[in-house]
Amino acid sequence: MPSTHHDTDPGMTEAGRLRALAELQIMDTPPESAFDDVAWLAASICQVPIALVTLVDAERQWFKARCGLDFDSTPRNEAFCTHAIAQSDLLEVPDMRADARFAGYPSVLGAPHLRFYAGMPLIGEAGWRYGTLCVMDRTTRRLSDVQRESLRRLAARAADLLESRRQRILGESRAAAIAELLEALPDGVVTCDGSGTLQEFNKTARDWHGVDPRALPPAQWPAYFGLCEADGRTLLAPERVPLARAYAGEKVRGQAIVIRTPGMEPRTVSCNASPLRAPDGHSLGAVCTMHDITTQAHESRQMEVLAMTDALTGLPNRTAWFAELERALARARRADLPVVVAFIDLDGFKDINDAHGHAVGDEVLRECAHRLQASCRQGDYIARLAGDEFVLFLDHANPAAADLAAVAQRIQAALGAPLQIAGRALAVGCSIGFATATADQARAEHLLHQADAAMYRAKRDKSVPFVVVDAAQP
Numbered sequence: 436m437p438s439t440h441h442d443t444d445p446g447m448t449e450a451g452r453l454r455a456l457a458e459l460q461i462m463d464t465p466p467e468s469a470f471d472d473v474a475w476l477a478a479s480i481c482q483v484p485i486a487l488v489t490l491v492d493a494e495r496q497w498f499k500a501r502c503g504l505d506f507d508s509t510p511r512n513e514a515f516c517t518h519a520i521a522q523s524d525l526l527e528v529p530d531m532r533a534d535a536r537f538a539g540y541p542s543v544l545g546a547p548h549l550r551f552y553a554g555m556p557l558i559g560e561a562g563w564r565y566g567t568l569c570v571m572d573r574t575t576r577r578l579s580d581v582q583r584e585s586l587r588r589l590a591a592r593a594a595d596l597l598e599s600r601r602q603r604i605l606g607e608s609r610a611a612a613i614a615e616l617l618e619a620l621p622d623g624v625v626t627c628d629g630s631g632t633l634q635e636f637n638k639t640a641r642d643w644h645g646v647d648p649r650a651l652p653p654a655q656w657p658a659y660f661g662l663c664e665a666d667g668r669t670l671l672a673p674e675r676v677p678l679a680r681a682y683a684g685e686k687v688r689g690q691a692i693v694i695r696t697p698g699m700e701p702r703t704v705s706c707n708a709s710p711l712r713a714p715d716g717h718s719l720g721a722v723c724t725m726h727d728i729t730t731q732a733h734e735s736r737q738m739e740v741l742a743m744t745d746a747l748t749g750l751p752n753r754t755a756w757f758a759e760l761e762r763a764l765a766r767a768r769r770a771d772l773p774v775v776v777a778f779i780d781l782d783g784f785k786d787i788n789d790a791h792g793h794a795v796g797d798e799v800l801r802e803c804a805h806r807l808q809a810s811c812r813q814g815d816y817i818a819r820l821a822g823d824e825f826v827l828f829l830d831h832a833n834p835a836a837a838d839l840a841a842v843a844q845r846i847q848a849a850l851g852a853p854l855q856i857a858g859r860a861l862a863v864g865c866s867i868g869f870a871t872a873t874a875d876q877a878r879a880e881h882l883l884h885q886a887d888a889a890m891y892r893a894k895r896d897k898s899v900p901f902v903v904v905d906a907a908q909p
């Protein structure tokens with residue numbers, strides 16, 4: 436039994452005791468069988484008609500449980516228990532009429548004519564004495580040692596009941612504070628329990644997913660919530676969902692996913708997720724936090740696009756060209772298709788620049804880019820390498836001369852048509868070189884180099900409309 440001395444300890448003030456009592460939030464609550472049992476046992480063991488579990492407030496003492504009394508409180512200045520809670524052990528008064536502290540109390544002088552009182556303080560963990568377990572009788576008497584010890588032990592159990600109430604209230608208020616914090620967070624928070632069922636779904640997560648949580652099996656999360664890989668298109672495989680990865684025991688850091696909720700702009704979020712484990716190691720589920728990185732993702736995609744685009748014409752640039760050429764060669768190798776690359780260089784462009792200025796030259800380049808693109812077939816890939824040089828990957832092309840002649844003719848017709856720029860009628864031509872190779876022989880750099888060489892030959896020899904080289908030849 437804890438032994439405390441708040442009558443002598445300056446830290447144990449009445450104000451502190453009343454605060455601790457108020458924290459229990461127990462005054463005027465309905466009867467509870469556990470406290471009733473304590474009072475009943477106290478009355479039976481002590482063989483008295485009256486037993487109470489009392490709580491001593493500032494103005495009154497209130498009975499949480501009572502046997503043998505038909506009222507539930509008395510004013511504080513008529514409360515015997517005020518004396519009992521001033522000490523830490525049992526207070527036993529065999530005859531209250533013979534005790535100056537009690538002789539003048541109304542319930543001693545008049546009905547119900549109480550004579551005997553024994554009260555044991557209910558002492559909480561921090562030492563506060565909330566009230567008592569007390570027994571009373573209308574005749575004088577003394578308790579046996581066993582009865583005294585029983586009262587002490589029963590009072591300790593009643594104090595335990597009060598402490599567990601304090602812990603429950605503390606837990607509830609902490610949980611409420613955490614729930615409020617979760618709701619107010621600008622990041623999304625999602626949790627699942629030990630069976631993998633979605634639990635927490637804070638306000639931000641609800642806003643982003645557009646729905647409330649449901650008892651959905653993890654395999655259905657991607658389709659139901661529209662969860663995609665960072666590319667925003669590929670639906671996440673169920674085992675790639677960050678919360679599912681954490682539920683499977685993985686610690687996930689910074690996994691970018693896209694939430695595609697119908698009717699909303701796609702949202703890119705960076706996810707951190709962790710398994711939740713009890714101290715003994717068994718799974719309590721998992722938690723995933725999501726931070727909105729839509730703006731950064733958009734900016735970095737824009738940067739990527741800029742890094743791959745020719746600023747003047749809007750065509751793919753040299754970097755993009757080589758990246759795409761490598762992909763196209765891989766496709767051709769898989770399908771065992773021949774590959775054809777065209778190198779196109781404008782003729783007479785320098786003269787336009789020199790005669791009409793750079794701005795007009797720029798406009799000519801833009802118009803030529805547009806015409807080249809318009810003359811391409813679907814699947815062809817055209818890029819501006821530099822200056823007045825363009826390259827073209829011909830998708831599923833037939834390297835036969837007749838077919839290439841048709842391509843060259845289309846390009847030359849497109850570029851050769853008169854240009855109307857800034858009120859001037861201008862004209863450019865072009866020289867075209869083709870490099871062909873079988874899929875297994877084709878190498879990107881070599882193909883381009885050979886197409887460039889073919890184009891130069893065509894530029895030097897104006898008697899031919901284009902030149903084709905076999906890039907497989909050294």
Ligand SMILES: Nc1nc2c(ncn2[C@@H]2O[C@H](COP(=O)(O)OP(=O)(O)OP(=O)(O)O)[C@@H](O)[C@H]2O)c(=O)[nH]1
Pocket residue numbers: 747780781782783784785786788792793794795796797800821822823894
């Ligand atoms: N307006 C403009 N001119 C550019 C740009 N980039 C390169 N040039 C110019 O384009 C011209 C390309 O020169 P050339 O390849 O000799 O032009 P060309 O007159 O077609 O001569 P050939 O290619 O030999 O037929 C040079 O004068 C460059 O300064 C650009 O972005 N805008």
